[in-house]
Every structure is written in C-alpha cells, then in structure tokens.
Amino acid sequence: MEESPTMVLPLPDGYGARRRNATERRVQQIVELVEETRHLLVLMHNDPDPDAIASARAMEEMLRIHAPRTRVTLGHGGIIGRAENRTMADEIVPHKVRISQRAAAEEMSVYDGVMLVDTQPVAANHLLWSTDYPGEEVLAAIDHHPPRRSQLRAKVHDVRPDVGASSTLLCEYLAVAEVPIDTRLATALFYGIKSDTLGLSRHTSALDIWAYSTLRHLVETDLLNRIEHVQVARTYFRSISDALANTTIYTVSMPSAVDEEDEEEAEEILEEDDADGYRSDLERFDLDIIALSRMLAPGSPGPPTGLQDEGEDADGGDEESEEESERAGDIAVSLLFDMPRPDMAAEVADLLMRMENVAWVVCLGIFQDQGVMSVRAADSNARAGRLVRIIAGRNGSAGGHNTMAGGRIHLPDKTPAERIAELHALVPRFLKELGAGDDMGVALLEAE
Ligand SMILES: [Mn+2]
Numbered sequence: 001m002e003e004s005p006t007m008v009l010p011l012p013d014g015y016g017a018r019r020r021n022a023t024e025r026r027v028q029q030i031v032e033l034v035e036e037t038r039h040l041l042v043l044m045h046n047d048p049d050p051d052a053i054a055s056a057r058a059m060e061e062m063l064r065i066h067a068p069r070t071r072v073t074l075g076h077g078g079i080i081g082r083a084e085n086r087t088m089a090d091e092i093v094p095h096k097v098r099i100s101q102r103a104a105a106e107e108m109s110v111y112d113g114v115m116l117v118d119t120q121p122v123a124a125n126h127l128l129w130s131t132d133y134p135g136e137e138v139l140a141a142i143d144h145h146p147p148r149r150s151q152l153r154a155k156v157h158d159v160r161p162d163v164g165a166s167s168t169l170l171c172e173y174l175a176v177a178e179v180p181i182d183t184r185l186a187t188a189l190f191y192g193i194k195s196d197t198l199g200l201s202r203h204t205s206a207l208d209i210w211a212y213s214t215l216r217h218l219v220e221t222d223l224l225n226r227i228e229h230v231q232v233a234r235t236y237f238r239s240i241s242d243a244l245a246n247t248t249i250y251t252v253s254m255p256s257a258v259d260e261e262d263e264e265e266a267e268e269i270l271e272e273d274d275a276d277g278y279r280s281d282l283e284r285f286d287l288d289i290i291a292l293s294r295m296l297a298p299g300s301p302g303p304p305t306g307l308q309d310e311g312e313d314a315d316g317g318d319e320e321s322e323e324e325s326e327r328a329g330d331i332a333v334s335l336l337f338d339m340p341r342p343d344m345a346a347e348v349a350d351l352l353m354r355m356e357n358v359a360w361v362v363c364l365g366i367f368q369d370q371g372v373m374s375v376r377a378a379d380s381n382a383r384a385g386r387l388v389r390i391i392a393g394r395n396g397s398a399g400g401h402n403t404m405a406g407g408r409i410h411l412p413d414k415t416p417a418e419r420i421a422e423l424h425a426l427v428p429r430f431l432k433e434l435g436a437g438d439d440m441g442v443a444l445l446e447a448e
Contacts, residue, residue, distance in 0.1 A: 037113030046078030054192030081341025167192030186218035329359025336365030
C-alpha cells in the first residue's frame with residue numbers, strides 16, 4: 001500500500017471558503033469525538049455494498065491520519081454475497097469484521113464508540129437496530145439515503161439524499177482534511193460511486209461528478225477489473241436462469257383508477273411510519289450542499305429528485321398526473337424463492353432493468369426467515385421507496401430512493417411452503433399499486 005503513489009484530492013472548482021469552513025468544522029467535530037474514543041466501530045449497513053465498503057475504508061484512512069491514537073475497526077452485519085462485492089471486500093477491507101446478528105449486543109460491547117457509514121440511526125438495515133443501541137449516541141452518520149422524519153440524529157449527522165453515493169461525501173472529507181489517498185482507496189471510492197450511480201447515470205449531483213472525474217485518473221485499472229469482472233461459480237448461472245424463468249412481464253394498459261379506500265390505508269401506514277421515524281423529511285436536508293451542487297452545475301442535474309418527490313409527497317401535490325407518467329411501461333416481476341444470499345434480489349433487479357421499455361422491476365425472494373424485496377424504477381420521479389414502505393407495511397422494514405428501494409418482510413414460524421405463498425401474495429399487491437392489477441402477464445422467456 002505504501003508503494004503506490006498518493007495524492008490529496010483537489011477541491012471542486014467553485015468550492016467557496018464558506019463551504020470549506022463548514023466541512024472543515026464537520027471533520028473536526030468527527031475527529032474530536034473519535035479522539036475521546038478508545039476503540040471505535042465504523043459500522044456499515046448489513047450486506048454491505050461497494051459504496052459502504054469504500055466509505056468505511058475512507059473513514060478509516062481519515063482517522064488514521066487525524067485521530068491516530070484511536071483504534072478503529074470496520075464492521076458489518078449480514079453477508080457480502082455478490083461476487084463483485086466480495087472481491088472488493090477481500091481487496092479493500094480484508095481486516096473488517098463480520099458481527100453476527102445474534103451476538104451483536106455482546107460483540108459490540110467492546111467498542112466505546114460507533115459510527116455509521118452509508119446508513120443512519122433510524123434506518124433498519126444495520127446492527128444497531130437489532131441491539132437497541134441508542135441512536136443519539138452514534139458519533140457520526142454519513143449517508144445519502146433519504147432521511148426519515150425523526151428526531152433521532154447522530155452527534156454528527158451528515159445525510160444528503162441529493163448525493164449519489166456516500167463515497168462522494170467521504171471524498172469531500174478527504175479533500176478538505178487533506179488526507180493523501182493511494183490508488184487502491186481511489187479505486188474503491190470510484191467503484192463505490194460508479195456502482196451506486198450506475199456510472200453517473202442515476203441519482204447524481206455535481207459533487208458526484210467532481211469526485212468521479214477526479215478519482216478516475218487515480219484508478220488502478222487491474223484492481224478495478226478484478227473487482228468488476230470477477231468470475232463466478234457455475235451455480236450463479238443456475239440462480240440467474242431460475243430467476244429469469246420465474247419472471248413475468250406485466251403491462252399497464254390504462255391509467256389506474258385510484259381506489260380511495262386503499263389510498264387511505266396507504267396513507268395510514270405512511271403516517272404510522274412517520275411516528276416511528278420511517279419517512280423522508282425535508283428539514284434534515286443539508287440545503288447548503290444542495291445549493292452548492294446547483295451552483296457548481298447550473299442547469300445540468302436540475303432540482304434533486306428526492307427533494308422534489310418528497311416535497312410533493314408531503315403536501316399531496318400533483319400526484320395524479322405524475323403517477324400516470326411514471327407508470328407507463330412494463331413491469332417485470334421476478335420470484336426468486338430461496339436465495340443463496342440476500343442480495344441476489346438486488347442483482348437480478350439490476351439485470352432486469354436493462355430490458356427495453358421496462359418502467360419497474362420487482363424482485364421478491366426468500367432468505368432464511370425473511371421475504372426480501374428489491375425494487376427498481378426507470379423514472380427518476382418514481383417513488384420506489386414509498387412503494388416498498390407501503391407493501392412492507394407493519395410487518396417489515398423498507399426504504400430507499402426514488403429509483404431503487406428494498407425491504408424485508410418478517411416471516412418467522414412459517415413453513416417453506418407458507419413462505420412461498422406469502423411471496424406469491426405480494427405480487428398482486430405490487431401490481432395494484434403500480435396500476436397493472438388486471439393484467440395477467442406473460443412469462444419473460446415466452447414473450448417474443
Ligand atoms: Mn450508498
């Protein structure tokens with residue numbers, strides 16, 4: 001690692017003194033909190049993805065330079081399943097620890113400080129959730145997922161849903177804190193941004209463009225290829241083949257008539273979610289950063305979609321017309337039944353999004369005693385996060401962005417056959433929400 005050249009990332013053009021001071025203060029706050037800590041856990045979300053892995057590694061590097069006396073451990077719950085992600089973890093964070101859900105409280109008692117990356121205290125996708133760890137005790141949360149309407153905030157709470165990747169936020173920290181990075185870390189951060197934004201094609205801010213294009217010159221091509229084009233076991237192709245064989249295409253033939261009773265129930269669920277801290281919230285947005293990204297790229301990314309979406313969501317604005325446009329196109333629904341790993345649903349969802357004319361992809365699978373949902377939408381104003389929250393309802397946890405979302409539904413004390421029946425029962429609910437309740441569908445592999 002010491003062999004490879006290092007450099008300090010240059011700040012974005014137009015990054016003014018005020019912005020720089022604010023970020024410096026934020027980094028300083030994090031460093032001070034960490035300095036008071038003997039042994040810090042930097043916790044990624046469960047089943048960490050490249051963005052979470054790169055962010056954790058970048059945070060570790062920043063603290064190695066700025067809080068050298070604190071011992072830092074990188075950790076996560078769940079499984080790193082996807083071959084690309086596993087290779088990345090082996091290459092970039094071989095020293096990370098996997099914490100078992102069952103013994104999480106005990107295993108985490110050795111740390112006297114916890115920080116979250118690529119997730120936040122009120123999200124249900126990290127281990128603190130299952131251990132009742134007090135969210136306000138979390139030293140810092142660096143995340144780009146839409147925030148929830150909750151008072152629960154980490155001591156340093158940097159959550160910016162207009163940004164495409166947490167890796168981008170870490171690049172900003174590294175640049176301002178003048179931490180030199182080597183080509184391995186640059187490659188990790190580059191891949192983190194690339195995979196979360198599909199190569200800047202979705203959910204991208206000016207800050208992402210800056211980070212991505214700056215890092216690009218530092219990327220180790222060999223390493224990136226090893227991660228991105230890793231070879232997979234033969235069983236992988238069987239899983240993909242099974243998933244495609246169980247994929248049905250539905251078409252929205254006419255705009256759906258909104259069933260008022262259903263709408264009311266949906267609103268109720270979302271309201272309840274609110275009370276539990278489950279809903280997006282404008283107040284928590286870092287408006288300064290949004291203003292900055294607009295300033296850096298006048299006209300290009302437009303208003304952040306998350307902001308626009310949730311704003312309308314909140315006041316019940318022009319919902320009808322928006323929904324009609326977002327629901328045109330095909331809906332691909334894939335049933336994966338028993339999955340070898342929980343992120344299989346997301347992987348198949350990403351694959352199916354490549355289908356022409358596809359507006360929505362819904363992948364449903366079973367992992368252990370949980371139903372796993374992974375949803376993708378083509379329209380940047382689609383409300384995939386809202387959709388999965390409605391479907392998960394009171395029997396699970398869910399969330400996400402406009403174009404990508406996921407969730408879990410708890411299915412304990414059920415036989416395998418009952419779990420499969422539960423999975424099947426979700427399909428008509430999704431179709432109804434998406435305005436294709438009457439369509440019989442056609443099998444993907446039978447369609448011309
Ligand atoms: Mn991310």
